[in-house]
Amino acid sequence: MRPATLIKDLEIDPKRVGRPRLDPYQRLLGRFYEQLFLLNALGQTRGNHKTSSFELDAARARRRRFLQNLCFVCDFRKGGSTCTAIGLEELDTRYNFFVASNNEIDKIAAFLQNVLNVLRAVAHQAGTNDACTESEFFQLCIGFAAERIKEEGNCLRRNAKV
Numbered sequence: 001m002r003p004a005t006l007i008k009d010l011e012i013d014p015k016r017v018g019r020p021r022l023d024p025y026q027r028l029l030g031r032f033y034e035q036l037f038l039l040n041a042l043g044q045t046r047g048n049h050k051t052s053s054f055e056l057d058a059a060r061a062r063r064r065r066f067l068q069n070l071c072f073v074c075d076f077r078k079g080g081s082t083c084t085a086i087g088l089e090e091l092d093t094r095y096n097f098f099v100a101s102n103n104e105i106d107k108i109a110a111f112l113q114n115v116l117n118v119l120r121a122v123a124h125q126a127g128t129n130d131a132c133t134e135s136e137f138f139q140l141c142i143g144f145a146a147e148r149i150k151e152e153g154n155c156l157r158r159n160a161k162v
Contacts, residue, residue: 063088073115073141074101074108078151084108111144 021027056064067086074084080102087098097116101108118140122133142149 070112070115073145074099074112076108076111076145076148077104078148078155082108086112115140 021030067088071084071086075082082101082104084099084101089096089098097112099105099109099112118137
């Protein structure tokens with residue numbers, strides 16, 4: 001490729017591409033996604049990105065999956081206000097759960113205590129009806145996240161009416 005054609009290909013066209021974004025939310029979204037597109041384009045020039053695949057033993061993988069699922073269950077409101085992160089500290093006599101959330105930490109902490117107590121009771125009971133216990137646990141989680149489930153249902157209905 002000759003330099004003259006390269007310069008022609010890289011010229012910036014001063015014409016406006018679309019209508020101006022006067023809505024602050026649309027402007028914010030545009031700013032966010034413009035950076036993502038730029039990072040994506042630049043990232044392709046630096047080679048393939050690979051996540052480090054460190055091997056977890058079975059116990060650590062189960063623990064990580066458990067904490068991820070707990071975080072998912074605690075996100076009871078659509079949006080970002082109830083996004084939750086949970087860390088675990090293993091001591092000799094107990095486990096400490098560190099919970100961080102954007103909002104309503106008291107409600108989330110109370111729910112987590114309830115869930116962990118139910119799971120502890122299930123772990124210590126032998127020979128119980130697993131289907132019944134599982135159903136009760138699901139009802140507990142569904143009751144806590146009813147607001148989010150309703151919003152997700154509305155979202156699905158809106159998108160299905162295409």
